[in-house]
Amino acid sequence: MEINIAVKALAALAQESRLAVYRLLVEAGPEGIPAGKIGEALGIAPSSLSFHLKELAHAGLVTSRQESRFVIYSANFAQMNALLSFMTENCCGGAPCGPDCSTACPHVEGDHS
Amino acid sequence: MEINIAVKALAALAQESRLAVYRLLVEAGPEGIPAGKIGEALGIAPSSLSFHLKELAHAGLVTSRQESRFVIYSANFAQMNALLSFMTENCCGGAPCGPDCSTACPHVEGDHS
């Protein structure tokens, strides 16, 4: 992952409404939720929500599919995994590290992609 | 973790210089790096770097200690772990999910990989 992509993904999550939307979509899983339901659940105006969803989608964190009149959004877990890997890359220079670190750094427990 | 804390942490990371600083500190591990070396390694002006380090520190993502004339910064792995947990909380409503999801969601019970 390139740093600009990571920055874009983090910026997409660094906003209260968008983070709430993303967490809702994580909870919903692969089935996703239609845009209207998201706005209803979180109390976000349609035009604001559209702006935020576009931001999340452009960052690759969510995907959308059209289903009849509804646009259904869902979390892109692969992108989140890539982001997490990028942030903890080469943790502690590859040396064994304590429990706090090892939780954040997948390389300690096994392969490090 | 409260959503405002998470947003602050994500905003701290959602900037190219700061993300680079954070990744450098993750790589350095608990020993940390003095501010000057960080600026030198990444080509950031002292006043800008100070601003960014303060932002990261205020978000709880890095800590600092004074050692002689130097201020040594290091990554706070516990805060990153808390952030990751917050973002993937109640993934897929707790239901078993695919390999992509299970990687991102440490809380998922059982082995879905």
Next chain:
DNA sequence: CTTATATTTCGAATATTATTGAAATATGGA
């Protein structure tokens, strides 16, 4: 005490982001 080094704070210019109403687009049904 004076000087050099390391880092932070301040100030001001520039750039980016968020919000919302109103208008536009798209789909499905009467």
Next chain:
DNA sequence: TCCATATTTCAATAATATTCGAAATATAAG
């Protein structure tokens, strides 16, 4: 076709962030 529903785009405003030079602070050494 015409209307209602779902969502997006546009435009203008308001709020927030970034940058870096210059000045300030702090520690150490001569």
